[in-house]
Amino acid sequence: MALFRTLRVLSLPALALGLGAASAVAADLPERPSAGDIIKTSKPADWRPTDPANTLYMDLPTGRVVIELAPDFAPLGVANIKTMVKEHYFDGLAVIRSQDNYVAQWGDPNAETKPKSLGTAKAKVPGEFTAPLANDKHFVLQKDADGYAPQIGHSNGFPVGRDPKAKTTWLAHCYGMVGVGRDNDTDSGSGSELYAITGHAPRHLDRNITLLGRVISGMPLLTTLPRGSEALGFYGPNEARMPIVSVRLEADVPEAERSHFEVMRSEAPIYEQVLEAQRNRGGPWNKYAANYLELCNAAIPVRERPKQ
Numbered sequence: 001m002a003l004f005r006t007l008r009v010l011s012l013p014a015l016a017l018g019l020g021a022a023s024a025v026a027a028d029l030p031e032r033p034s035a036g037d038i039i040k041t042s043k044p045a046d047w048r049p050t051d052p053a054n055t056l057y058m059d060l061p062t063g064r065v066v067i068e069l070a071p072d073f074a075p076l077g078v079a080n081i082k083t084m085v086k087e088h089y090f091d092g093l094a095v096i097r098s099q100d101n102y103v104a105q106w107g108d109p110n111a112e113t114k115p116k117s118l119g120t121a122k123a124k125v126p127g128e129f130t131a132p133l134a135n136d137k138h139f140v141l142q143k144d145a146d147g148y149a150p151q152i153g154h155s156n157g158f159p160v161g162r163d164p165k166a167k168t169t170w171l172a173h174c175y176g177m178v179g180v181g182r183d184n185d186t187d188s189g190s191g192s193e194l195y196a197i198t199g200h201a202p203r204h205l206d207r208n209i210t211l212l213g214r215v216i217s218g219m220p221l222l223t224t225l226p227r228g229s230e231a232l233g234f235y236g237p238n239e240a241r242m243p244i245v246s247v248r249l250e251a252d253v254p255e256a257e258r259s260h261f262e263v264m265r266s267e268a269p270i271y272e273q274v275l276e277a278q279r280n281r282g283g284p285w286n287k288y289a290a291n292y293l294e295l296c297n298a299a300i301p302v303r304e305r306p307k308q
Contacts, residue, residue, distance in 0.1 A: 029282060029283040029284075029286060029287065029288070029289060030282055030283060031282045031283050031284065032277065032280065032281070032282030032283075033277060033282075034277055034281070034282075035274045035277040035278050035299065035301075037277075038270060038273045038274050038277055039264070039270075039274060039301050041270070042264065042268075042270050043270075045265075045268070046264055046265055046268040046270050046271070047262040047263065047264055047265065047303070048156075048157075048262060048263055048265050049260070049261070049262050049305075050066075050068050050216070050250070050261045050262070050263065051068075052249070052250040052251035052258075053249065053250075053251045054068065054069040054070075054071060054078070055067070055068050055069065055249070055250040055251075055261075056068075056069065056081075056085065056213070056247055056248070056249060056250070057246075057247065057248050057249075057250060057253060057259070058090070058106075058218075058244060058246075058247045059244075059245040059246050059247070059248075060095075060221055060242055060243070060244060060245060061242070061243060061245060062221050062242070063218060063221050064217070064218055064221075064259065065196075065215055065217070065218035065219075065221055065222065066215065066216050066217040066218055066259055066261060067178055067213050067214070067215055067216070068157070068213055068214060068216050068261075068263070069081070069212055069213040070156075070158050070171060070211075070212055070213050070214075071212075072131065072135045072136055072137070072155070072156070073128065073131045073135065073136070073158070073160075073169070073170065073171050073211065073212065074128040074131070074171075074180075074210050074211065074212035075128070076125050076126060076128060077125050077128055077180055077189075077191050077210050077212045078212050078213075080121050080122050080125050080190060080191045081121075081191040081194075081212070082249065083119070083120060083121040083122075084118065084119070084121045084191060084192065085247050085248065085249055086249070086252070087119040087120065087121070088246070088247075089116065089118060089119060089121065089192065089247075090106070090244050090246070090247035091244065091245070091246045091247065092243070092244065093106060093107060093108050093109065093116070093243075093244045094106065094107075094109050094241035094242060094243050094244055095222070095225060095235075095241055095242040095244070096108075096109050096193075096228075096234060096235055096241060097195070097228055097232065097233050097234045097235065098198075098222075098225040098226060098227050098228055098233050098235075099227060099228070099232055099233025100198075100199065100227050100233065101198070101199030101200055102197075102198065102199050102202065102233070103195040103196065103197055103198055103199075103233075104195065104196050104198050104222040104223070104225055105181060105193060105194065105195035105196075106193070106194055106195075106244060107181065107192055107193030107194070108192065108193075109235075109241060111192075111193075118190065118192060121190065121191070121192075122190060123190050124187045124188065124190060125180075125187060125189060125190055125191065125210075126186070126187050127182070127186035127187055127189065127209070127210055128210045128212070129170060129186070129207045129208060129209065129210060130166075130168040130169065130170045130207055131168065131169055131170065132167060132168065132169075133162065133164070133167045133168065133169050134167075135169070136155050136160065136162070136169045138155045138156040138266060138267060139153050139154075139155045139160065139162065139169065139266075140153050140154050140155070140266045140267050140271070140272075141153045142154065142275065142293070142295060142298060144279070144292055144293050144294070144295070146161065146294075146295055147203075148161060148172070148203045148204075148206050149161025149162060149163065149170075149172070149206070150162070150163050150164065150165070151163070151164065152172070152295040153266075154266035154271070154298070154300065155169075155266060156263075156265075156266060157214075157263040157264070157265075157266060157300050157302075158171055158214060158300075159171065159172040159174045159177075159295050159296060159298065159300070160172060161206060161207075161295070170206060170207055170211070171206075171211035171212070172201070172203060172206055172211075172295055172296065173197055173201055173202050173203050173205045173206055173211065173296075174197065174201045174214075174295065174296035175197050175198070175199070175200075175201060175219075175296060176196060176197060176214045176215040176216075176219055177196070177197050177211050177213070177214045177215075178194055178195070178196050178211065178212060178213040178214055178215060179194065179195055179197075179205075179209050179210060179211045179212065180193070180194060180209065180210040180211075180212065181193035181194065181195055182209060182210075189209070189210060191212075196215050196219070196222055198219070198222055198223045201294075201295075201296035203296070216261055216263065216302045217259065217261060217302070217304070225242055259304060260304060260305040261302055261303070261304050261305070262302070262303050262304075262305060263300065263301070263302050264300060264301040264302075266300070271301075274299075274301065275293060275298050278293050278297065278298060278299065279291060279292060279293040
């Protein structure tokens with residue numbers, strides 16, 4: 001059983017003496033458009049629809065979790081998961097772990113005693129911890145420094161790190177990213193157990209595990225799950241687990257039952273404006289402009305198109 005066990009204000013007026021300096025700073029911080037203001041000015045060409053062939057619907061009793069896959073970064077893992085999905089492997093399984101400020105993980109609750117057959121999917125897939133730079137044709141550099149990668153940026157709506165000297169790139173462990181649970185061996189993760197980051201970005205996992213997508217809708221369904229009582233948040237045998245009704249590729253779902261999401265294009269000029277609005281927030285509420293933006297705080301806008 002390839003478990004993920006080894007990774008394991010309100011603003012008040014300045015009424016008191018001595019606050020004059022703070023008031024002056026606040027007055028000097030210019031008002032700027034917010035990221036939301038900028039997004040409202042976007043044009044249709046600034047957005048791309050999700051690819052039905054690379055979008056998963058994980059339906060839970062409480063609603064739908066939508067996952068966009070990233071085959072450019074993990075082609076083998078994505079292909080194996082698609083095989084499992086087409087053969088309905090995940091149907092009837094469950095969320096097996098919820099660790100606060102870390103991850104929610106789903107898979108086969110009986111994997112250690114009576115595992116469900118993987119069908120024609122592979123039991124082992126080589127770890128795809130990095131990918132060749134040539135695989136990433138959409139990278140847009142983010143100018144901020146980063147402690148985990150020589151360069152950071154975004155590619156087709158995904159947060160990425162890269163090392164130009166090593167000619168490698170990789171997906172980053174930001175909130176909502178989806179990865180493959182594994183044991184110690186790099187090829188021990190088949191994709192039969194997946195996890196989503198539900199807390200502070202554990203970037204130390206970058207380049208140590210295969211990431212292959214991100215949740216673009218439905219995160220509250222995962223983040224509100226109760227913590228499991230066993231080590232690392234795994235649910236015990238007598239604890240209720242959130243069951244998985246089904247997992248389907250969007251391409252295999254009837255049109256009337258599809259969700260229609262669009263992701264802002266990383267290469268669209270407006271996206272840099274969105275990043276700058278987050279890097280240097282304006283007044284009057286903000287009193288200090290950081291002139292810095294962490295990779296995982298660079299929100300990638302997603303919107304749902306109304307059904308026709």
